[in-house]
Amino acid sequence: MKLYNKTGLLLLGSLLLNLGCSKQAETVTPESDNFLSVYEQINSADIKRHMQILASDEFEGRSPTSKGEQLTLDYLSTELLALGLQPGNGDSFLQAVDLVEITAAPDMTLHIGENQFTYKQDMVVSTKREKTSVELKDSELVFVGFGVNAPEYGWNDYEGIDVKGKTVVILVNDPGFEMPQSGKFQGTTMTYYGRWTYKYEEASRQGAAAAIIVHETVPASYGWSVVANSWSGPQYSLVSKDGNASRVAVEGWLTTEAAQKVFADAGLNFAEQKQLALAGPHHQTLALKASVTINSSLKKSTSYNVLATLPGVTHPQEHIIYSAHWDHLGKDSSKDGDQIYNGAHDNATGVAANLALAKAYSALSVKPQRSVSFLFVTAEEQGLLGSKYYAEHPIIPLKDTVANINMDALSVLGRTKDVAVVGMGKSELENYLAKAAMRQNRILVQESRPEAGIYFRSDHFSFAQQGVPALYAKGGDEPIDEATAKYRKRTNVIVTGCYHQVCDQFRDNWDLSGIVEDGQLLFEVGYMLANSEDWPKWSPTSEFQRKQ
Template identity: 50%
Template sequence: MRLLLPACALIILSACSQNPTEIHTALNTPEFNETRFRQDIQTLSSDAFEGRAPTTRGEQLTLDYLSTAFASAGLIGANDGSYLQSVPMVSYTASEQQQVSLAGITMHYRQDIVLSSRHDNQQVNIKDAPLVFVGYGINAPEYQWNDYQGVDMRGKIALILVNDPGFALPDSGKFTGKAMTYYGRWTYKFEEASRQGALGAIIVHDTQPAAYPWSVVENSWTGAQQDLVLDSATQAQRVQVEGWITQTNAKALFDAAGLSLATLTDRAASGPINVALDKTADIAFANQATYTNSYNVVATLPGSQAKAEQILFTAHWDHIGVDASKGGDQIYNGALDNASGIAGILEIARQFAKQASEGNPLQRSLTFVATTGEEQGLLGSRYYAANPLYPLTNTVAVFNLDSTNIYGRTSDYTIVGKGKSELESYLATAASTQQRIAVSESRPEAGGFFRSDHFSFAQYGVPAVFAGGGNEPADEASKAYRASMKEKMKGCYHNVCDEYRADWDLSGALQDLGVYYQAAQTLANSDDWPGYYPGTEFHHLRPAKTPAANTPQRPENVTAQGMQ
């Protein structure tokens, strides 16, 4: 779609232009301060910040650091002058001394299975609960798919495959082929099992369709698990126990029931399925719930004309924290994920604030949201989207930074979930000024669009993007460095080796900041309201449209009600 740009680009042109490429070429991308950007990453991911887990000392250090940084840049606190938005949270801690028997097989915590309970129940005691295999655990009328058809799940535990049928049969026309839908995400599977009245839900881990190894499950799902404080009705509906089982142990479980996991997995991809195992589960462990507040950090740079209209930048400040049960290094520093993204929005904020102080403010306002609890299920962004400091009806777009590019400059530019909204056109045009081509992610089956904070806003119809990096090195030197650094960082996702490295080449990250900067600058100085394309999950919430006139109008059906 041809983007309709402002009648006059006030900050750069005395003449008018309707060509986005010309606009972007004329705009000045600032020289981002690499030393400062690097120092932010190094500080936030240092041992002193203790892995930045919500509700810990590491959080307080992070909140102080970010509030000071935004204030120093000249941004105002978005919450009546405060930079903090309180996010009511509850931490559930399941005992590591779990007694778990599935089909008579003893399961060992961490090694074989990871279970938790998101209830303030002190003790989980489940005895003789029937086990039911429910395929992918999907109820999707638009795909004529219901794995729960004809089964009453009350008092039963669902065993569920990860991802969705399109991954297993990408050429079958089922779902969206290899690209994961939201139905493939673990969050959805627990939500749907709860809606079905199940007592519990256990996902069968498989590295390929999950897009991460068992170590990620073990590291992410053990220890205190944060969640939002839910209303009593929603809380009461939630399954009593949820978690993951290794594929090896799931196979043994099905074998004990006289069934073949491989055969049932094949059947599950071909059509909806549920099969009772005629076996039961015994599960017992102590559980503790602790209520406290965590915080989003929210800072605003007011616009000069359309102050009420907001463009958001998001990045999560949290990581996994400290695992005292481990020997050796116990701190999950989270340098790449996501000290680098936080450093990115700080640098973008500083540059836009500097531009405004020099007499070139943006027409629309920019707000920077450093979110809490992303690693626990997008908690901070979910809370902000449901309780926005600025109405979502006035929120034009969201640009999300999560794990910026440490692998050198690229000739392409990845837009995760490419093809969803008109907002992507701004990124593609900005990338073209760097002689880069906008492309889809290389592994859409990983479901990246649903795994970071922008998704919380997409669910309410706000165009939101997650982009950066690429797969094609810009030159031979970049190619050699990329291969070397990929090897060094192998296995570091959600692991203790995600630490700052002085030998990181951050030129690719700075390149990406320039794309986001230009895209936001153009959109902030326009009257355009991007929308979602037909055929996407969010089109009905804020549809894409090309106005007949050259003065784009705010869509009449912009909604803040969100997806049901």
Template identity: 70%
Template sequence: MKKAYLALALAPLLLAGCSKPGTEQANDSKTAEAEQQVKTNFDTVYDSISAETLKKHTKTLASDEFEGRLPTTKGEELTIDYLTKHFKEFGLKPGNGDSYLQPVELLEITASGNEVLQIGSQTLQYKENMVVGTKREQEKVSLDNSELVFVGYGVNAPEYDWNDYEGVDVKGKTVVILVNDPGFENPEGDKFQGKTMTYYGRWTYKYEEASRQGAAGAIIVHETAPASYGWSVVANSWSGPQYSMVTDNGAADRVAVEGWISLNAAQKLFDEAGMDFAEMKQQAIAGPTAVPLEGLTASVEVSSELERSTSYNVIATLPGATKPDEHIIYTAHWDHLGKDESLEDDQIYNGAHDNATGTSALLTMAEAFSKLEPRQDRSMTFLAVTAEEQGLLGAKYYASNPVIPIEQTVANLNMDAMNILGRTKDVAVVGKGKSELEEYLAKAAERQGRHLVEEGRPEAGYYYRSDHFAFAKQGVPALYAEGGETPIDEATAEYRKRMNVIVQGCYHQVCDRFRDSWDFGGVVEDTQLFFDVGVHVANAEQWPDWKASSEFQRQK
């Protein structure tokens, strides 16, 4: 096989050696002309990516008509119709056989909202200072005087020689867990990855590990800095319909009750147990910790309405010219939080920034590739996933049930909450140092006069909080990057100061609405950046790989 390959590779050189005098110069001229035409076409399409197009899609998807794009609602119907309509207009082929849709079977669980958590002597109220729910397919679950055990960060990580559950039996009990991982409070030390969050710091992991340990309940203590978001985000994200993927056992292997309590409630709880919360936290940072909260229990009944439903990922493909079975997949989540009819005024979580901007960039990217001639060597696939806000469920479902085999998936490029704060001199790489895709990104950024930097808040664990993570866990190199924090000029810096207050304050709030005053210069640049990366990965000889230091590797 290698000999045949070498023979084919050498053929043009042998033929050139037999050419008539003067032919070489003519061939070189034709090649140069063809290369220049390719470059001209690339530059034309690159420059056609415009703020007007990106704004148009964002404004439509974030309009009140789309009702916050909650899965399985009218908002979903409008959204997937909008996406498929445009993919068809761009000439993209259905990505799932003859369909643009991939059904995702979801279980919708809606807690009554009347839950009361009795923890120690405190009576905590839903959304005020606690939220509780369940992933089990049961109309009622409960904790009845369940013994409480503080398990530090709730981490079992052999590679870090760390097990907060070692030497303690939590079966049938309720564990109380700190948010993030031990490295957050010890950024200069040798705990985990310092301030950069690992997957062990994610709340999803903590509930999963508590379930593996046989706990009946798992309650996370909210703190704004290590969580990277305020209590209102917890309250809004955890109330209303919650979704999970349908399982064969009805999620019977999950803890019965999953929840959060406020920092103030946790401090009172530890006081009642004769402990100081701050001191116990320091103990948990120093090493694995498991301490019963003697004499204290938790009781709560969670009543839920259950409804199985089907949501949809939307997938479209532009087949490659020479390697159509190899795919670069762009992703963005189309969903948001829907409506809350208990609110008096504005009831719609429009999700303009998160993630109508990313979905708009996905559509704009698809249109750009459809205009690019000649066609790229590899196929370009565009995947708009559902239920990201409910735990990356659409991406998880796709990764477990891939339309395109994982072994034929070259790379994933993800777009989530694009940069509406104006153009920047830098590009923030989320999870910097993980894959060779960053080398493509660095070259694309250099063409814009920009450079790569580490994300501003690695402690927030954003690499584990968006849809690319599902691909990474399957071994597919996945890139997530965004505009950095150094504005291009003074005027942008002033705009950024004003707008950043709104962007941060409106995360998962009803005020995340489209604003005509948004500066889409940064969105344009970053969309062009990802377009550039995709073009060069699609035509490269070699597939990109993970860096040796990454925790993700392809299965050999």
């Protein structure tokens, strides 16, 4: 049964359930029967059921604005309504997100000097501008090191050079990664200056015509196939008033091998130039010109975030928001064989856990003092667009949003003795997490690869940018026992190799007990906050602070 029409308005009518929002005086703590009975109800059977359905071929990889989205919205709406949760957006579970889909024709060639680079093999370029054709013609090339302008670190790769109308070539990550003992930036922990999103934003602010990042697997933390798959085909942006004219006209990536050819043609050595960029702010003209024509088809469409709420009994205006992105990469009809990017790990795991937590909260005999909301966002894979839109157009005012707890690509590797905190040390939310972890005899540790910049790569970041304390944590790397260790060794090879690949499919032999335990952990964090008057703060050293 569909629960909404084409405009996204729910046809709820008499289906809306009375949640009983009268005040309840009973004291609620994580030691009460109210909490403990529900804590144990979070289970692998529910999580498995959700994952199998969401990651099935029928859902076609859950691409925004596709048949897969329609099926996903139907499924989420049906499940949330059955739990007795209230629509989060007036009388609707849905928040419309206006997107522009830009699909670049693959028959393009990037010319740099005497070299011709092939799409997906040597390079991937695209445009965010809402135009059917964008031409870069004889644009001067400038190497700008890491493309960073960071006054607080005394670093500006653009100082002393005018790149207006030029093509900037940029290294991936930030200067601290390969020289962790240098004291630069935050060592191996990536700052936002290392993210590709920042590099294109800064190049746009500098007036460049194009920005091309040199891909290197280790500092990027993913291989070239991830870039080729993620950056080709339909690409989405939020609809903007200026048609994204304020962005660089062309943005993209070069393989390391292609970059080496470019630097050699300019009479330079790529490795030597990289060392100069690591030593300090650096730029170098390359005495070459770049040209490419990007012909694109444009399609404006509307996708949807999904929001459901369990109203609080004494402070209903104050919310804890759990989030997970429902989308993945969809279907590539040009591929031979399997064409569906099912997205079982990324992120049917997070969606399933969010639904399991929604079920747990709805089963509480004594409802929380504050409201608890469950947000499922679209277009995460296209640059956190759904959460970005929500954070910039919040249904729940940000000043009333106590915290965000995000779930993305939860571990299918079984239970662990540790909890990996992504972006460890950023906020007081970790105090609540540490307390909840004690029940499971687990300890908090820093994420295993802080150099990958994961804190900037999932939907909690959209909340953090707006000043809302945001937590992203999941199972760590230390298995609970030897049997789990052996299982992890076998399974991790598959999980890692299937990131953003068609082989990210649900497997019946996956051990989901780690997701259950992490779900229980995050349930307790939210439960403590929902029955508290505390407003967690960012740490003094964090780059984020509340705006309201």
